Amino acid sequence: MSKKIVSLFLVLLMCIGMCNAAIAQDAAVSVTDMYGREIVLDEPAKRIIAMTPADCEILCAIGCEDLLVARGEYCDYPESILALPSLTTGGNLNVEEILALEPQVILMGDMNQSAEQVQQLEDNGVKVVVSQSTDIEGVYTAIRMISALVGKTDAGEQVIADMQNTFTAISELCEKSDKTIYFEVMPLEWGLWTAGAQTFMHELAHVCGMENAFADLIDWQPISQEQVIERDPDYIVLVTGMGETAADEVLSRDGWEDMKAVQNKLVFNADSYAMTRPGPRLAQSAIDLYEFLYNTEFVEAAE
Amino acid sequence: MKKKTDHFSWWMYALYALILAAVMLLCICVGSVNIPLKNTLTVMWNTLWGLELPQGVSKNIILKVRLPRVMNVALVGACLSLCGAAMQGLLRNPLADGTTLGVSSGASLGAVIALAFGVALPGMENAGTVGMAIVFAFLSLLLILSLSYVLDRSMSTHSIILIGVIFSMFTSSAMNLIITFAQEQVKSIVFWTMGSLSGTHYRHSLLLAAGLLVCGGIIFGHARELNAFAVGEDNARHIGVNVIKVKLTILIAVSVLIGICVSVSGTIGFVGLVMPHMTRMVVGPNHKRLLVSSVFSGAVFLMLADLAARTLLSPVELSIGVVTSLVGAVAFIIIFYRTRKAG
Numbered sequence: 001m002s003k004k005i006v007s008l009f010l011v012l013l014m015c016i017g018m019c020n021a022a023i024a025q026d027a028a029v030s031v032t033d034m035y036g037r038e039i040v041l042d043e044p045a046k047r048i049i050a051m052t053p054a055d056c057e058i059l060c061a062i063g064c065e066d067l068l069v070a071r072g073e074y075c076d077y078p079e080s081i082l083a084l085p086s087l088t089t090g091g092n093l094n095v096e097e098i099l100a101l102e103p104q105v106i107l108m109g110d111m112n113q114s115a116e117q118v119q120q121l122e123d124n125g126v127k128v129v130v131s132q133s134t135d136i137e138g139v140y141t142a143i144r145m146i147s148a149l150v151g152k153t154d155a156g157e158q159v160i161a162d163m164q165n166t167f168t169a170i171s172e173l174c175e176k177s178d179k180t181i182y183f184e185v186m187p188l189e190w191g192l193w194t195a196g197a198q199t200f201m202h203e204l205a206h207v208c209g210m211e212n213a214f215a216d217l218i219d220w221q222p223i224s225q226e227q228v229i230e231r232d233p234d235y236i237v238l239v240t241g242m243g244e245t246a247a248d249e250v251l252s253r254d255g256w257e258d259m260k261a262v263q264n265k266l267v268f269n270a271d272s273y274a275m276t277r278p279g280p281r282l283a284q285s286a287i288d289l290y291e292f293l294y295n296t297e298f299v300e301a302a303e
Numbered sequence: 304m305k306k307k308t309d310h311f312s313w314w315m316y317a318l319y320a321l322i323l324a325a326v327m328l329l330c331i332c333v334g335s336v337n338i339p340l341k342n343t344l345t346v347m348w349n350t351l352w353g354l355e356l357p358q359g360v361s362k363n364i365i366l367k368v369r370l371p372r373v374m375n376v377a378l379v380g381a382c383l384s385l386c387g388a389a390m391q392g393l394l395r396n397p398l399a400d401g402t403t404l405g406v407s408s409g410a411s412l413g414a415v416i417a418l419a420f421g422v423a424l425p426g427m428e429n430a431g432t433v434g435m436a437i438v439f440a441f442l443s444l445l446l447i448l449s450l451s452y453v454l455d456r457s458m459s460t461h462s463i464i465l466i467g468v469i470f471s472m473f474t475s476s477a478m479n480l481i482i483t484f485a486q487e488q489v490k491s492i493v494f495w496t497m498g499s500l501s502g503t504h505y506r507h508s509l510l511l512a513a514g515l516l517v518c519g520g521i522i523f524g525h526a527r528e529l530n531a532f533a534v535g536e537d538n539a540r541h542i543g544v545n546v547i548k549v550k551l552t553i554l555i556a557v558s559v560l561i562g563i564c565v566s567v568s569g570t571i572g573f574v575g576l577v578m579p580h581m582t583r584m585v586v587g588p589n590h591k592r593l594l595v596s597s598v599f600s601g602a603v604f605l606m607l608a609d610l611a612a613r614t615l616l617s618p619v620e621l622s623i624g625v626v627t628s629l630v631g632a633v634a635f636i637i638i639f640y641r642t643r644k645a646g
Contacts, residue, residue, distance in 0.1 A: 189502050192620075224501065227335050254371075254504060255367030
């Protein structure tokens with residue numbers, strides 16, 4: 001009898017122990033990055049470097065700007081992060097400079113940094129987390145991953161919910177039409193590039209009830225000028241970052257003068273930084289796009 | 304082919320013109336967008352004679368997008384190929400062309416400086432880039448020549464090529480330095496150096512044609528001296544060629560042409576290096592034949608390469624440099640193999 005009590009007591013103890021272990025394990029963080037690699041941290045990251053502007057914006061959106069110890073050279077939003085040390089990205093990755101900042105985690109895009117450089121960072125105890133999204137679902141995945149890394153999953157879910165709400169609100173305002181939008185990612189001067197299917201730009205067109213003029217392509221692709229003239233889109237949206245005169249340049253292009261969008265002057269010089277980055281500001285981009293396409297102000301429906 | 308006369312007979316020129324016209328027509332009729340042949344021909348015929356254009360025909364695509372591009376591609380191909388032929392003859396070096404001599408990179412550096420510091424000239428759009436490219440092509444040439452002169456009074460071909468290569472490395476470092484410091488314009492510069500002919504206009508054709516006419520004329524005028532150089536510099540000197548003056552004249556003409564080409568299209572490799580070789584294998588080493596033939600073969604080759612770039616993966620457009628290197632390398636090996644076998 002007493003044996004039974006002892007064993008019962010032992011089982012109870014074990015249970016408590018396991019619970020304790022479970023609680024202790026709660027502090028540890030395990031995420032799968034967007035290359036499918038498992039990343040395990042003992043505790044939520046406290047010192048982070050974000051190399052891509054989108055990841056930088058995601059971190060700040062979930063209220064973790066103070067965890068950033070440095071930023072990639074092209075990260076410029078929100079403006080307050082410009083005060084942080086700026087690091088060269090891609091193939092020019094400066095491993096020494098990064099190690100000197102003693103980050104726990106470095107968020108990187110799928111750029112041309114070499115596998116050796118990544119290995120060097122990992123050998124020195126820096127967790128390299130790859131974030132790579134081309135569509136809106138990917139942005140949500142990146143937000144979930146980054147918020148898990150810093151132990152702020154609730155804040156992450158909130159950002160995602162806000163984005164989803166904005167997209168839904170816009171969709172509900174727009175009637176589906178077969179009008180087409182041509183996104184110009186790279187200007188004519190350097191050879192045209194546009195956004196095809198499976199890109200967040202393509203999805204933004206759908207959110208606004210319209211079609212992407214180059215939906216038959218996948219990803220971002222270089223295209224010929226003839227194709228744009230031939231497809232004669234209803235709207236032209238520029239995300240080329242060519243400054244204020246970009247729309248005028250398009251309107252004055254030789255051979256484009258008979259296109260619908262040019263005739264009706266429906267060329268939108270969008271905020272290229274917001275619309276080209278897979279981050280939370282895509283919601284604002286959708287609002288901007290909606291306001292341009294329907295020539296009306298976006299008013300969020302009262303709950 | 305008769306070997307007695309230096310020049311081609313008239314029918315050879317007629318044949319060249321015919322091939323050129325045929326390829327040009329093909330390139331205008333075939334493109335990323337399918338336009339019925341009849342429509343294309345109607346548009347061109349009616350425009351040529353100032354007739355009214357029928358409604359509903361894609362005249363903009365043909366006249367304002369495709370035609371200027373095809374013309375520019377042909378002219379750039381002609382210029383680069385001619386420059387390569389002239390330099391290979393002059394320096395007796397099969398590897399000489401605008402790139403190896405450092406003139407192309409000098410021109411690029413000029414254009415990059417124009418882009419980074421916003422150098423602009425009144426009158427023409429992009430005149431700053433064109434002007435700076437030409438000026439820098441000139442300057443780099445002067446630098447290369449005076450350096451070789453200081454190091455080696457006879458200005459032997461080896462020292463010029465060597466200094467050209469060193470100069471190319473120097474300019475590429477200088478460009479990287481500018482790109483590092485000119486953060487704001489970085490995008491513009493990086494993409495510019497990749498080169499693209501997709502947004503070129505008739506005014507570029509005018510510029511290229513004028514350059515080809517003037518500089519090409521000068522180079523053609525020195526065909527006899529180039530033949531002498533091809534045998535050897537001493538030979539040229541012995542038969543009474545003013546070696547330094549002729550060298551200088553030809554190199555200046557070449558550098559102006561390359562400056563113009565680089566400012567219009569960025570750097571397109573392979574044409575200047577390979578087309579003269581391929582042409583030489585067919586028409587022989589006499590520059591009176593070679594120079595003219597190189598102009599035509601360069602134009603035809605680059606037009607076909609561009610056609611492939613525009614249509615192979617349509618609506619996606621390839622970079623012309625990718626096609627020139629791919630097609631050029633294969634064609635070069637085939638021709639080389641055949642001539643070796645025949646010889």
